[in-house]
Amino acid sequence: MAETARALPLSGSRVVELGTDLAAPYCARLLARFGADVIKIERPPLGDPLRRAGPFPDGRQDPEHGALFLALNAGKRSATIDVTTPTGRGLLDELLAKADVLVENLPAPEADAIGLTEETLGARHPHLVHVPVTHYGRTGPYREWRGAPLTASAMGGVSVGIGRPGGRPLTMPFSLGAYQAGLAAAAGAVVGLLARRRTGSGQTVDVAEMQVWGTVHTGANILTYLYLGVTGIRQGNRGIGLYPNEFLPCKDGFICLTCTPLHHWIAFLDCMGQPEWAENPRYRNRRAMLEEYPEEVDALLVPWLRGHTRDELFAMAREKRFPLAPGMTVADTLENEHLHARGFFDELAVDGASVRVPGVPSRFSGLEPEAPTAAPSLGADTASVVCELLGRTPETLTQLRRAEIV
């Protein structure tokens, strides 16, 4: 069906980001991809510390070419304003008066000190959707605690569920918690905007990374605890439920085999050339297989799996339609033809090199997602924000620069 209106979901909305590191910038990047005009406010003289974190092309440290910063900040404008000075704070207020959303991740004492609180913002900018995204949230006794993705996933109850039985709990890899929090914050921001259309009033949508984990982890541990009184189970490469539901080695890596309905297990056994096993109660009672003798069944499967590559096994699974997936490495992901056919990757220029970064995992019909424009260099848009948006003269801008406020 032809679409007549091609507006992106957030076209015409303005987002102010006072964000550093990953979670808040990732949230604002998603909002930019949904069409919002995002103005990133950075503190002079150095700006977002992520600019200096790399990775850099050829290892040459250059704060304008940190690839992770460029990926998370593409499509935004950058203005440097020192919001801890009274003048800078005044400029921020003027900007917030013209904005729809504020995304920020300041430590609680700093947010309190400059009045980025529910009370102050609610009184001064009642239309504003304020989205603080922090490790522990802006309320509760741990609001001033220090955090990292590791500590937030630990407090959210994820770590104790990952790892081998009796072994050391594991965190989720990389900064996964920060991306989860950023995603939850983007959802919270659009919910806040929709609520404002109904009620005419903005609000604070307070996102705590630990609570995001606690909530999204609901199924695995919390309900098991509520219904069965069992807490924190680590099961290594195996899942819960019925056999098979686990990672197993094959010729060139690992595959994940997860057959919940019986017909999927039978389809797998057919591929193995052992359909008669499904008639044997010992290899048909899949709850007993998982709970009582999984190693015995693994030992029957692994020799056959080791004779086949991940690609061969995945091709069989696609043909016979049972859920077996190759454990994709980073290199596999970058080369995957399915992802390329769907146009999943954004190509990002990093100091002349082209880097593929994940795009948005959803496509709206009739809207080709625009490739993001480049990330701004530090303070690239300070003049346009201060002079055009806030109506200051070039002379005032020069004075503000001299006073190191912008």
Added chain:
Amino acid sequence: MSRTTAARCLQGITVLDFTWAAVGPYATFLLRALGADVIRIESPLRSHLRRVTAGFYADLNAPKTSVLLDVTTPRGVDLALRLAEHADVAVDNYRAGVMERLGLGEQALRARNPRLVVVSATAMGATGPEAAFGGYAPVFSALGGLAQLTGYPDAPPTELRHPVDFALGALVAAVTVAALLRRQATGRGTYVDLSCREGATQLVGESLIDFQLTGRAPERAGNDDAIMAPHGVYPARGDDEWVSVAVSSDEEWCALARAIGRPELADDPSLGDAFLRWQRRAELDDLLTAWTRERPAVEAATRLQEAGVAAAPSLSARGLFEDEHLAARRFASTRRRGGAETTTIGVPWRLSGMQAKVAAGPGPAKARQAVFGGLLGLSPAEIRALRKDGVIG
């Protein structure tokens, strides 16, 4: 000045819920928590999973208005299309092509109602050579490149289920709300094609960037971080008690050394920067373990936090319920109804004013009457006939 709550921000929005398993039901659970009317279409399709995960299933779906409707019959499909005329959103998470084969694909639904927002969350996305392949969370984690990076260096990848299901469910809810915002601006519905494996990949985008620029292929590294050390989960006093510690700066390292009674380490130039500490991370892990073993997890974390170090107890499910911080943030709510207590986990946001609410939905008879009698205006005789023929339950 009162800031109105968003608890009812989706009031008046009707969602047709064709979902199963976890990603879809969690998405519509969130939409329900925000005030939408969710009509859950239960059909004979994919009923096995409901039996395997009964408690989990009931918890996510209890707040919705559930009706039995056999969408594998032409009359069932016709009723579903008529419901689409009265709905704002339709959500499904079958594999690509299933809804089309039933006659309930996005084009059929949107032909009935151009204002309808249709969101399909498929394992692989609706396009591309692997589109027809289905799968659960462990499959999208494996295909998304996430599982391969999660685990001990010397062991297979980790089976990841609910943390991935629920993260993707939240993403589905977010794009649904974004599509509704767009409809408010344009007056038109839209179709959203969401790929769960891409949703998993976006969470490890850093590893893709790192590989392309440095040539280093990241692998499973347990709790090791690429830059920070100490960075890990350390045993505390007691059975299966753990404390997590992440040191991200020289200042935090010095604070840690003093807090664990080893102030001389703060002045040791051979541990004076992040890279030097990272190279000796195994040794530092042992040193910190000797200290954490002697104390309960909460006490260890609190003492390190007071010194200015990022540390936290690694909470179990019970720990989440007993934690005073989460309680203060109203993470879960417990209600008493009759003699039974029900506990519900809330939404991942704390909205100013009040929390989004989740109450139990109507029973089967009331739901049937509300949907087929109320919304579609069928007479009691028509409803009886449809039940007799097994089209509705």
